[in-house]
Amino acid sequence: MERRIFDPRAGLWLLVAANIIAFRPHTLWLELALVGLLLLLMAAHGKYSMAVKWAVGYCALLLFQQYILPASPKIIATSFTVFTTYARRMFPCLMTGSLMLKCTPLRYFIVGLRQLRVPQRLIVAVSVTLRYFPAIREEMGYIRDAMKLRDVRGLARLEGTVIPLMVSATETAEELSAAAVTRGIEDPAPKTSAVFLRLSPVDLAGMAAGLVLLALSFVVQ
Amino acid sequence: MSGSNSRRGMGGRDVITVGIFSAIYFAINFAFMLLGGLHPLLWILMPGFIALFTGIPYLMMCAKVQKVGSVLLMGLITGLIYFVTGQFTPVILVSFVIACGLGELVRGCTHYTSIRGNLVSFVLFSLGMVGSPLPIWLMREDFLRQITEQGMPADYVNTLAALSSSSMLVVLFLAPVVGAIIGGFIARAMFRKHFEKAGLV
Numbered sequence: 001m002e003r004r005i006f007d008p009r010a011g012l013w014l015l016v017a018a019n020i021i022a023f024r025p026h027t028l029w030l031e032l033a034l035v036g037l038l039l040l041l042m043a044a045h046g047k048y049s050m051a052v053k054w055a056v057g058y059c060a061l062l063l064f065q066q067y068i069l070p071a072s073p074k075i076i077a078t079s080f081t082v083f084t085t086y087a088r089r090m091f092p093c094l095m096t097g098s099l100m101l102k103c104t105p106l107r108y109f110i111v112g113l114r115q116l117r118v119p120q121r122l123i124v125a126v127s128v129t130l131r132y133f134p135a136i137r138e139e140m141g142y143i144r145d146a147m148k149l150r151d152v153r154g155l156a157r158l159e160g161t162v163i164p165l166m167v168s169a170t171e172t173a174e175e176l177s178a179a180a181v182t183r184g185i186e187d188p189a190p191k192t193s194a195v196f197l198r199l200s201p202v203d204l205a206g207m208a209a210g211l212v213l214l215a216l217s218f219v220v221q
Numbered sequence: 222m223s224g225s226n227s228r229r230g231m232g233g234r235d236v237i238t239v240g241i242f243s244a245i246y247f248a249i250n251f252a253f254m255l256l257g258g259l260h261p262l263l264w265i266l267m268p269g270f271i272a273l274f275t276g277i278p279y280l281m282m283c284a285k286v287q288k289v290g291s292v293l294l295m296g297l298i299t300g301l302i303y304f305v306t307g308q309f310t311p312v313i314l315v316s317f318v319i320a321c322g323l324g325e326l327v328r329g330c331t332h333y334t335s336i337r338g339n340l341v342s343f344v345l346f347s348l349g350m351v352g353s354p355l356p357i358w359l360m361r362e363d364f365l366r367q368i369t370e371q372g373m374p375a376d377y378v379n380t381l382a383a384l385s386s387s388s389m390l391v392v393l394f395l396a397p398v399v400g401a402i403i404g405g406f407i408a409r410a411m412f413r414k415h416f417e418k419a420g421l422v
Contacts, residue, residue, distance in 0.1 A: 015305055019304060019305075023310065025367065025370060074376070077374060081373065081374040081377070082258035082259070082373060082374070082377060083255075083258055085373055086258065090306055093305060093306055094306070097305065097306075121231060121236045121294070122294070122297065124233065124236045124237065124240065125236045125237070125239055125240040125243070125294055125298055126240070126298055126301060127240070128236075128237050128240030128241055128244075129240045129241070129243045129244045129247070129298050129302070130244075130302075132240065132241050132244035132245075133244055133248065135244075136244060136245065136248055159411070162277055162411070163411065163415050165245065166245075166277060166278065166281055166416070166421075167415075167416075167419060167421065169241050169242065169245060169278075169281075170281070170285070170421050172241060173234070173237055173238040173241045173242075173285070174234075176237050176241075177233060177234030177237045177238065178234075180233050180234070180237060181233055181234060185233035186232050186233045
């Protein structure tokens with residue numbers, strides 16, 4: 001089967017919708033509908049196991065918040081309630097994000113952003129930022145190992161973490177820019193792309209459903 | 222590439238540099254944002270803590286990219302990622318835009334190379350995070366009711382209400398200024414001790 005692409009424009013629209021809904025007072029039903037819509041989209045893109053995982057995760061979160069937290073000791077309740085509240089509020093956004101991560105290859109994402117007339121500089125900067133997060137984690141792992149080997153302790157650990165991190169960030173910036181300049185990033189001509197982006201009926205339906213939910217969040221209180 | 226210093230706009234390499242340092246800035250920022258969930262006091266002091274620890278990446282970015290728009294771009298990236306993770310409120314949006322604009326303005330007035338200018342712009346930039354706890358004072362009753370409805374524990378909300386006196390408002394605004402100044406001086410010391418020797422700045 002041909003790999004289905006989750007349209008980046010649909011993804012961004014759903015992110016916006018999910019964000020607005022998250023910040024308005026909404027009923028549990030609306031949240032359930034939003035999560036359900038995203039689960040359907042995941043299934044429509046052939047990510048069945050992913051849909052099941054998120055569904056189980058959401059149910060667990062809901063059960064934890066509604067039944068286990070009120071019954072648990074106060075100290076645990078106060079420390080975890082904020083986290084579960086944040087997690088629940090962010091859940092639809094995280095779902096959309098992970099679907100985009102799995103089903104929208106970066107080049108399609110960039111084509112989508114270009115079609116939305118996002119400035120090229122912003123596209124480059126945001127893609128670099130997003131790509132650098134896993135790199136930070138990797139670097140931190142190496143730095144921690146090195147510090148263990150040399151038995152660095154106390155406040156020196158902080159300095160020992162920050163300095164190599166900054167040095168490697170600077171070096172990465174240099175190397176990445178050199179590579180990007182070689183590939184013509186500073187060429188003022190409009191960029192072309194080898195891939196085409198067409199909105200599939202499934203994604204279009206998803207966008208429409210997102211719009212309906214958004215409208216409902218304003219109508220039904 | 223030698224020509225890129227004379228041009229005013231940001232080129233490809235500047236954009237990439239800003240992108241990488243924004244990632245580090247955001248990672249630190251996000252860590253303290255999560256810590257703020259533990260106790261209301263941590264949340265109110267959060268802008269201060271963030272300022273204390275983000276001095277090095279911010280000033281490093283300033284040293285590397287001496288062009289128009291670098292601070293704005295950094296703020297924009299941070300804002301966008303927060304928006305995607307569903308953490309952004311209108312108040313923080315406004316405070317962020319003002320803070321980034323002022324930070325950019327100060328850098329522009331000091332021609333981007335001045336150390337003092339960069340430090341002042343860092344203080345202003347750090348004030349942007351004040352917008353996160355600010356709704357407690359701006360829309361007190363509404364906000365407390367809203368976060369209670371969103372499922373914040375009653376204890377947290379009560380402590381928050383008790384803490385939100387007008388003197389705490391002063392603390393809220395002073396914390397990032399003090400944090401940024403200390404953070405800036407730590408960064409200066411680190412620059413002298415390591416980065417200048419390594420030939421990075």
